[in-house]
Amino acid sequence: MSTLRLDLPGGGYPIHIGSGVLGSADLLRAPVSGDRVAIVTNEVVAPLYLARLTEALAPFDPAVVILPDGETQKALGTIDRVVGAFLEARCDRATTIFALGGGVVGDIAGFAAAVYQRGVPFVQVPTTLLSQVDSSVGGKTGVNHALGKNMIGCFYQPKAVIIDTATLATLPDRELSAGLAEVIKYGAIGNRTFLEWLEQNMEALLRRDPGALAYAIETSCRDKARVVMADEREAGVRALLNFGHTFGHAIEGAMGYGRWLHGEAVAAGMLMAARLSERLGWLAAGEGERLRALIQRARLPLAPPAIAPQRFLELMAVDKKATRGRTRFVLLRALGDAFLTDDVPEEALMALLNAGA
């Protein structure tokens, strides 16, 4: 097992990464400060891992909330139901909430913890590759609005992140690939060495080689923690983590949340951003092709679905990354060297969208 730390002015926390850590009662009980816990999970994860977690937390007699599966659960209506369940279980301000599941469960449980009685402690126990390398670290929580993804939420940091890499054994292939999109992202935006490692080890990752997965998760979490420590509230450098996400969120919005997995939309979005970088003369053509090849080997989509360019623009304009009416983009100067700009000529964008990206 390895442990990273994410330190912030408001208090840091450990990120434990290892195979089988879900069986470690000591590790799971360490972040509990009060004498009550509640677990939020979903109907897919519960049959697989809930018993192990409840057993480890048995002395606290955990309350359990089991949600339906899927991105459509990320809505205020779910927060209302989760809070209702906490109240019925008599959870008080000293109750620690455990999020057991993927990114959707973590976002919902984290936001519920942030707003329940104006904030109770919570712990992330991510069980998908995407949540292990990205969403469980850094304190972004929230739900969607009908008019935009992740429009309602808080920055609210967990007390610990506990990553059991053994849970990836039960992850569907499609979700493994979706998680790899965010792994590739870390390489593309700021870690060329890691990108080269991924080029050499993609097959090992796809066949779920434990050592390769552990290294990819640890490197991703370390890169993410470094960025979050430098800029918790996304006033600057943290925005680079949104590489591929402005396009990706528009894809998710156009298709209806959940039809494309988040990682799939990000993969197509990263390639759109790379092509835009090429069109604007920032990125050499061979670099974009190299990213494309890696994403293809990860079995991820290489182009967005058919969306009318005007609709695509509207969906991007409502994205959070738009400030003062201008959409901000994360573009590439090279693989491993991303930058932020709101100075993208409309014509270049339209040409990209008209070309079917």
Next chain:
Amino acid sequence: MSTLRLDLPGGGYPIHIGSGVLGSADLLRAPVSGDRVAIVTNEVVAPLYLARLTEALAPFDPAVVILPDGETQKALGTIDRVVGAFLEARCDRATTIFALGGGVVGDIAGFAAAVYQRGVPFVQVPTTLLSQVDSSVGGKTGVNHALGKNMIGCFYQPKAVIIDTATLATLPDRELSAGLAEVIKYGAIGNRTFLEWLEQNMEALLRRDPGALAYAIETSCRDKARVVMADEREAGVRALLNFGHTFGHAIEGAMGYGRWLHGEAVAAGMLMAARLSERLGWLAAGEGERLRALIQRARLPLAPPAIAPQRFLELMAVDKKATRGRTRFVLLRALGDAFLTDDVPEEALMALLNAGA
């Protein structure tokens, strides 16, 4: 005009108190850091004061959200609607939200600001006595859940509180009295000198003498700011501000939110807490009688409505102030000397409730 400051580790803010400050464009524009603003208000306040605020903020072309009136608006469904209105008006992360209205508007707008795109700046412009002396200061925001009042929310501080005492001219008598309940609270829990001043000036306050109102608001805000500065997250002393509220919230819950005004329920709750303090031997009988006389002169209820004792206990048990299964109470040793305890024998509580409090 007078200005107090509330300083906190995460950044302080001014509290401006004066007659006619709603006409001061400089004062209202000072806390705006970006180039966009949105105003959240309701259908009762809008016809009275919205034009003045939009005029002062005209250069920012404010988006406006007008809610129906009433405590029933404090629900997640309203947050969904407000966020939708922000999105339709293309409000970005640099938009400053103004809350124009009473405590309900301030709680909703503040919570919407706290969670919109994970937090945008906001300014409190309270127009009722209750919100001017209490809810606009200190950063408590949130909405109700069907199972409990203020169960969903955040600590989220405004960038400024701008209190125009002239708005009290249009306040209904019943709401003026409700606000006086919280004013009396400050005297009862920690400021005996102020309580004596209230005994001497209650008639001036009821006939809305501007000097008396300004003094009462300023003293209340100063007392509240001092407590919040010492304990922003209610880990200790801030809980004293809940004097009368454990009983009061149960009254509101039993009657359905909005049937009793919050201040009315707090008034009856303060007297229940005083009687409980007497029963337990903490408070001399004459002191409770003195509080009763003051509350009566403020034209506030002296006893709760008929609620079965068992139901009362259940409603109190779900209150946020309950920790580890025990309900915490704010009791009095004397007028001006409150303390916190979770050691109230069930028999004393039942005797109080059976006596019709």
